[in-house]
Amino acid sequence: MSKRLRNTELCADCSVPEPRWASVNRGVLICDECCSVHRSLGRHSSQVRHLTHTPWPPTQLQMVQTLYSNGANSIWEHSLLDPASVMSGKRKANPQDKLHPNKSEFIRAKYQMLAFVHRMPCREDxxxxxxxxxxxxxxxxxxxxxxxxxxxxxxxxxxxxxxxxxxxxxxxxxxxxxxxxxxxxxxxxxxxxxxxxxxxxxxxxxxxxxxxxxxxxxxxxxxYELTDRLAFYLCGRKPDHKSGQHFIVPQMADSSLDLSELAKAAKKKLQSLSNHLFEELAMDVYDEVDRRETDAVWLATQNHSTLVTETTVVPFLPVNPEYSSTRNQGRQKLARFNAHEFATLVIDILSDAKRRQQGNLISSPKDNVEFILKSVAVRHCSDSQDNDQPDYDSVASDEDTDQELPSSKGDRTKSLDSDLSDSPITMQEYLEVKNALSASEAKIQHLMKANNNLSDELRLMQKKASKLEKQSSMPESDYDNTFNDSEMDESGLCRRARLRSSGWMAEGSSIPELADAEIEADPTLPSTEDVIRKTEQITKNIQELLRAAQENKHDSFIPCSERIHVAVTEMAALFPKKPRSETVRGSLRLLTSSAFRLQSECRKALPSEGCPGPDMQLVTQQVIQCAYDIAKAAKQLVTITTKENTN
The missing domain is CATH 1.25.40.20 (Ankyrin repeat-containing domain)
Structure with missing residues (x-):
């Protein structure tokens, strides 16, 4: 796209000049702010790509440019062009409007509800x-x-x-x-x-x-778009279809034959899924790959000095109303997989897609895809994770199904959760059981949250009573280096980390999270300018690391990770040792633990004597994921301090 042409372009939703994103299926160009709302709608409503930082098939980019320049936006704003709509008060968003609620409500009406599209005359058929x-x-x-x-x-x-x-x-x-x-x-x-x-x-x-x-x-x-995208996500390469190569299946660096029984069972169940259910699972993983990659581009293209504190965070796949609630919950849980776990699932899907295309099918008993997701998640983990609990019931509950169109309910028989046992039951019986189970899960989740709140209050009282005694057993580190210690809640901020039994905590030391409750007053947070300055320093070092990864300079990984660790330590030192705010603590935990993990991953790039060489493609992928987590946490801290300092 030429510079001359871009200077004349405006965001299709709010008319901000020089939009940097495109909605592929809508044929429009959009600005950063509006793009954050588009992303929260989900790919079924809007498929977003960055104009310069996302790899594009040239003919697809040309298609979007043609649609935009030929007025495709008027399709989605048809009724707004009618003078009568101006008289009725209907109007599109403008650059001065706030993102929430003005721009976001307009975008949702425009693309999710198609409120301004020209309607055909009603007909009986x-x-x-x-x-x-x-x-x-x-x-x-x-x-x-x-x-x-x-x-x-x-x-x-x-x-x-x-x-x-x-x-x-x-x-x-x-x-x-x-x-x-x-x-x-x-x-x-x-x-x-x-x-x-x-x-x-x-x-x-x-x-x-x-x-x-x-x-x-x-x-x-x-x-082959689906499998090509999954392969490119892991190893940065696509098959050469012209030569007859249609699949690339990367290998794990630590792939071994001594898989756990749970892992073997998960692999077998994946292979025994019907083609229809396998395709649904593969499409869900594709959507998660798109979310992660777009998230990384989004973070890399944001100006940390120009704060947009209202932009919508997309911590997991948005709800697709055409899917069942169980499938939506399964899709959202994909966000909990760390880089290694997610790579394992992607590789298994690529392997099975290749096998299925070659016609080597296994007899298909009725299985639950949820078991596969849970099993893969613990395949390479020494610590157990609480995967049995639905994380996002408030987002994708069975109550949502009451709002779905009748046409979508009729498709439930083909959804991911359509087969749960080998015994023959009617669909009506199955739906009744599923609804009852989901209602029970929601009640259990509600009770557990209430219990956690009571436990927190009790713990606070106990800690205040023994404050002096506990202070003497505080660990030296201000922030724990817990592996995988953060999970994203609906607001996009870090949720309280689970206690692990994986050995991160020194023997005899107290638990940092319990000690947090002792703090009676929250000291002053650092200035926004200081946090931005440190964030830019971290970002600069991350960009250096990413350049090394892009140029396959693996010997630069360790010195880059050391510089990032120093910058992270300096940024963490700006904050109170025990901030009262849970969101600040969560972001600091993500920041410091991700820097710790980054150093660990970078060390894997060095060959060990007597051991086979590491899979550099997988190591690089995990290094990039850790770097992304660090940048994300730094951005969260910028946003938090800005809000606190402006209140």
């Missing part, structure tokens, strides 16, 4: 309307009128519509006509490049026969 729209789409994709096709898709036309008379889909037509941007738009909306027409030919076949070889190659890439 909705399926007939959708069929008519799909036929119009089928005939329109042979032309270059891209915004017309986006408008039809916004009204309900189906990208995979099979024309009964023509015997093919819109993508067959676009591929044969060499309409590259139309093909990109259709695939963004779910068109299948491998779907056969009535003659058994795919869109890829038609593109090759018509001499559109670059389009055919791109459609092959789209066909």
């Amino acid at each position: 909705d399926s007939s309307t959708a069929k008519d729209l799909s036929k119009q789409l089928h005939s329109s994709v042979r032309t270059g009128n891209l915004e017309t096709c986006l408008r039809l898709l916004s009204l309900g036309a189906q990208a995979n519509f099979f024309h009964p008379e023509k015997g093919n889909t819109p993508l067959h037509v676009a591929a044969k006509a060499g309409q590259v941007s139309q093909a990109e738009l259709l695939t963004v909306y779910g068109a299948d490049p491998g779907a056969p027409d009535s003659n058994g030919k795919t869109p890829i076949d038609y593109a090759r026969e018509a001499g559109h070889h670059e389009l055919a190659d791109r459609l092959v890439e789209v066909q």
